[in-house]
Amino acid sequence: MSRKKAVKGKGSSKSPKASPSSGREGGRTGKGLAAAASPSSGLVYPSRPSLSNSGEFYDIAFKVMLVGDSGVGKTCLLVRFKDGAFLAGSFISTVGIDFRNKVMSIDTVKVKLQIWDTAGQERFRSVTHAYYRDANALLLLYDVTNKASFDNIRAWLTEIHEYAQQDVVVMLLGNKADSTHDRAVKREEGEKLAKEFGVPFMETSAKSGLNVELAFTAVAKELKHRTMKEPDEPKFQLKEYVDKEMRTAGCCRS
Numbered sequence: 001m002s003r004k005k006a007v008k009g010k011g012s013s014k015s016p017k018a019s020p021s022s023g024r025e026g027g028r029t030g031k032g033l034a035a036a037a038s039p040s041s042g043l044v045y046p047s048r049p050s051l052s053n054s055g056e057f058y059d060i061a062f063k064v065m066l067v068g069d070s071g072v073g074k075t076c077l078l079v080r081f082k083d084g085a086f087l088a089g090s091f092i093s094t095v096g097i098d099f100r101n102k103v104m105s106i107d108t109v110k111v112k113l114q115i116w117d118t119a120g121q122e123r124f125r126s127v128t129h130a131y132y133r134d135a136n137a138l139l140l141l142y143d144v145t146n147k148a149s150f151d152n153i154r155a156w157l158t159e160i161h162e163y164a165q166q167d168v169v170v171m172l173l174g175n176k177a178d179s180t181h182d183r184a185v186k187r188e189e190g191e192k193l194a195k196e197f198g199v200p201f202m203e204t205s206a207k208s209g210l211n212v213e214l215a216f217t218a219v220a221k222e223l224k225h226r227t228m229k230e231p232d233e234p235k236f237q238l239k240e241y242v243d244k245e246m247r248t249a250g251c252c253r254s
């Protein structure tokens with residue numbers, strides 16, 4: 001993805017035409033829009049390893065969507081995870097939807113995450129709704145320096161329940177945790193809301209890298225275990241895994 005959104009205003013995702021598995025990797029076009037990608041190809045579970053667009057083999061693939069208000073840091077979180085970099089500088093809103101792939105090794109299994117970066121702006125909501133249906137996991141972000149983005153989480157969860165699959169994995173992320181001076185939402189408030197809705201929670205920072213790898217790894221583990229669970233294997237507990245990893249790493253894992 002270029003400084004995403006570089007083509008602000010060009011095209012739209014309203015008429016997706018081809019499947020994401022058709023070879024295009026989001027962002028490589030630099031267009032920041034998914035005009036050529038379909039919202040409806042869902043989970044891929046090949047019987048033998050497949051080759052991703054970047055030339056990496058993978059065993060299973062899942063769709064993960066980043067959602068939340070405009071400006072909470074969805075694109076920056078994705079860029080940090082994919083490229084290990086932070087997009088500082090002026091903020092340009094995402095237009096429509098875009099995706100990038102990353103292959104991770106989870107317990108010897110190659111898991112490809114196809115990560116969809118959605119536009120937080122209200123005017124793109126109808127575009128992104130179409131993509132919820134096939135998402136295997138949703139990372140729902142708010143900005144710890146923006147109380148309104150936190151207050152809107154309930155509305156986002158309502159939307160998720162309306163448009164996403166019933167068994168979609170949801171994780172709540174309080175991003176920009178590095179901004180200690182501007183903080184408007186306490187960590188405990190995030191924890192309380194997540195508990196109320198029964199979803200795992202962590203604070204992240206696309207700027208420092210705090211918990212970014214952990215958020216995606218946790219989701220990949222949960223999805224991999226759901227798909228490939230051996231009969232006598234104990235059920236993977238996502239929340240317990242996240243809590244344990246956070247405890248092990250203290251507050252500041254990157």
Ligand SMILES: Nc1nc2c(ncn2[C@@H]2O[C@H](COP(=O)(O)OP(=O)(O)OP(=O)(O)O)[C@@H](O)[C@H]2O)c(=O)[nH]1
Pocket residue numbers: 068069070071072073074075076077087088089090091092093094095118119120121175176177178179204205206207208
């Ligand atoms: N301090 C700090 N700033 C961040 C962080 N993540 C993102 N930002 C800044 O917040 C602004 C918005 O980030 P984006 O990633 O573009 O936000 P978005 O959620 O993708 O916004 P939309 O595309 O409009 O939905 C940018 O100026 C980023 O540099 C973070 O972890 N810490």
